[in-house]
Amino acid sequence: MSRGGGRAGEPSQRQRRVGEIIREALSDTLARGRFRDPVLNEVRLTVTEVRPAPDLRSARVYVMPLGGERAEEAIDALQRAAAHLRGEVNRRVRLKFSPALAFELDRSFEQVERIDSLLGGGGSADG
Numbered sequence: 001m002s003r004g005g006g007r008a009g010e011p012s013q014r015q016r017r018v019g020e021i022i023r024e025a026l027s028d029t030l031a032r033g034r035f036r037d038p039v040l041n042e043v044r045l046t047v048t049e050v051r052p053a054p055d056l057r058s059a060r061v062y063v064m065p066l067g068g069e070r071a072e073e074a075i076d077a078l079q080r081a082a083a084h085l086r087g088e089v090n091r092r093v094r095l096k097f098s099p100a101l102a103f104e105l106d107r108s109f110e111q112v113e114r115i116d117s118l119l120g121g122g123g124s125a126d127g
Contacts, residue, residue, distance in 0.1 A: 011051065018095065019050040022059055025092040026050070026101075029085060039077035043070050048106040052099055059099040062106035071105050078103040 011019070027047045035041050044066040052059040065074050078085070082101045090098035 012054070015052045015054065015056070018052050018056055019059065021093050022052070022061075022089055022099065023047050023050040025089045026061060026085060028092070029088045035077075035081060035084075037077045037081060039070065039073050040081060043074045043077075045074060045078075048108070055097075056095065057097045057099055059101055061101050061103050062108075063103060064106045075103050075105055 030040070030045050030047065033041050045063045046066065047061060047063050049062040050059050051062075061078075063074070063078065065071050079102075082103065086098055086101050089101070
């Protein structure tokens with residue numbers, strides 16, 4: 001059995017807990033909207049998930065702009081602000097290491113829609 005208690009490749013309970021704490025800190029920071037980059041001030045972002053690495057030294061952050069607008073611009077702006085956001089997380093959350101943050105667009109909603117359309121769901125309840 002692995003140290004985390006889960007199957008190989010699955011995040012440990014600690015990774016999940018740290019990911020949720022980082023998600024909350026980032027969500028709060030982004031909601032305040034005080035950035036030098038105008039894109040980050042204009043686009044409203046939802047942090048859908050944070051997946052820390054097993055050693056907790058880095059984390060992949062999945063975000064989605066409201067309405068899906070300016071998504072690629074927002075990801076680029078987040079990457080430019082990653083060091084600042086890392087510092088904000090470090091101020092709000094006490095961890096042994098402040099994780100390096102890598103931002104990605106959350107495509108899970110698109111995948112659900114695509115699968116639904118392939119299965120012929122189309123959102124209709126008529127059957």
